[in-house]
Amino acid sequence: MIGRAISYGAVTIVNAIACGLGAALGVKLWTEATVRLTDNPGKIEGRIISEPCENPRLMVETVKRVLGYLNLDNLYGAYVETRSNIPIAKGLKSSSAAANALTLATLAALNKKVDDLTIVKLGVKAAINAKVTITGAFDDACASYFGNIVITNNKTMKVLKFLNVDEEYGVLIHVPPEKKYTVSINAKETKTMSREIKAIHKLALKGDYWTAMTLNGLAYSAVFGYNPKIALEALQNGAIAAGLSGTGPAVAAVVPKGNVDLVHEAWQKYGGTIIRTEINREKAHVLR
Numbered sequence: 428m429i430g431r432a433i434s435y436g437a438v439t440i441v442n443a444i445a446c447g448l449g450a451a452l453g454v455k456l457w458t459e460a461t462v463r464l465t466d467n468p469g470k471i472e473g474r475i476i477s478e479p480c481e482n483p484r485l486m487v488e489t490v491k492r493v494l495g496y497l498n499l500d501n502l503y504g505a506y507v508e509t510r511s512n513i514p515i516a517k518g519l520k521s522s523s524a525a526a527n528a529l530t531l532a533t534l535a536a537l538n539k540k541v542d543d544l545t546i547v548k549l550g551v552k553a554a555i556n557a558k559v560t561i562t563g564a565f566d567d568a569c570a571s572y573f574g575n576i577v578i579t580n581n582k583t584m585k586v587l588k589f590l591n592v593d594e595e596y597g598v599l600i601h602v603p604p605e606k607k608y609t610v611s612i613n614a615k616e617t618k619t620m621s622r623e624i625k626a627i628h629k630l631a632l633k634g635d636y637w638t639a640m641t642l643n644g645l646a647y648s649a650v651f652g653y654n655p656k657i658a659l660e661a662l663q664n665g666a667i668a669a670g671l672s673g674t675g676p677a678v679a680a681v682v683p684k685g686n687v688d689l690v691h692e693a694w695q696k697y698g699g700t701i702i703r704t705e706i707n708r709e710k711a712h713v714l715r
Contacts, residue, residue: 428464428503430535433457434527434711436513436704437520437570438600438672438679440578440640441631442647445617445624447582449566450631450639452681453574453707454598456519458511459714460528462490462536467504476510483507485522489529489553496549497539505533514700517602518673522559523568526550527711535713543710547572548584567673574707578631588632592706596667597687600702601657601694603676616650637668637681644670644678651675657697664689681706 436456443449473486486507494500507529513521530550534540541549551563562581569577569586576590617624623646631639641662648655648671657678661669665686672679682690687703694701 428536430462430532430537431459431714432528432531432535432712433459433714434524434531434571435574435707435709436524437567437707438598438677439518439567439643439670440576440636441566441624441628441643442617442671442673443562443564443566443579443581444674446621446628447562447580448625448628449562449564449581450576450578450628450636451520451566451570452576452592452598452636452640453570454600454679455704455707456511456513456524456702458509458513458521458524458528460507460509460525460532462529462532463506464536465504465506468501470504471507472505473507473509475515476508477512478515481515485525485554485557485559486529488557489526489550490533492549492553492556493530493533497537499537505536507532514602514677517677518671518675519600519602519677520564520567520571520673522554523550523564523571526554527568527572531711531713543572544586551584572711574709576636578628578636590634590636591708595684596706597682597684598704598706599661599666599680599682599687599690599694600672600704601678601680601697601699602702603697603699605676617647620646620650640668640670640681642670644672647671647674653678657694660693661690664693666690
């Protein structure tokens with residue numbers, strides 16, 4: 428009884444930490460999960476193939492939650508693996524993508540189906556239990572699962588709006604070498620700008636999501652102490668939006684195809700890695 432599934436990466440439009448309202452954009456980075464069920468109930472082991480030194484607690488918690496939801500935790504254990512091209516602890520929704528892929532893979536191994544939002548919520552709750560998130564990152568999980576732009580209320584776990592991006596933009600992501608785990612930040616510091624982030628979230632809801640992404644990035648860069656020049660330089664070289672993704676340290680830019688090389692060249696002086704990708708419009712799914 429083996430299941431395999433894939434889910435995708437995302438970048439921040441509005442970070443929900445300050446006020447519980449969020450928005451995110453799906454990108455064509457990916458995480459694949461394989462779940463092999465065993466006849467050892469309660470024993471779940473996992474390994475992150477692409478970054479084997481990382482703690483597998485999210486993997487274990489996700490599979491455990493799915494088995495418990497279906498009342499099958501007294502019948503099965505599991506051995507779980509993931510591999511991914513999403514850098515961990517950079518603000519690129521690696522936890523959301525892993526939780527989505529693992530939930531889908533576990534359901535596939537069991538030959539069970541549940542609705543899409545239940546899948547997302549199972550992963551969000553697993554991420555909270557595994558302590559890899561502060562808010563549950565419902566916005567990130569939805570963008571990772573559904574693609575395109577998703578605007579949410581994370582407190583109530585409700586999708587407020589799905590938005591399709593018709594334009595063929597490139598997405599560039601500047602990834603510094605350091606990692607920053609979401610749970611390590613001081614969330615109280617962000618509450619001082621709760622009113623401002625609510626206003627930015629309203630912009631996104633009205634359809635001005637690229638302005639929202641840039642303003643959100645500037646606001647959170649100020650709180651977390653990141654250099655805003657990386658995002659500003661992207662804008663100066665033709666990006667339509669640029670800002671800190673999640674709690675960082677990665678910065679994402681949405682760029683018309685003709686300006687991608689300009690932004691890439693401008694960012695090279697900052698070191699680190701530059702990822703070139705695109706907006707994702709594909710839903711997470713089971714792999715056969």
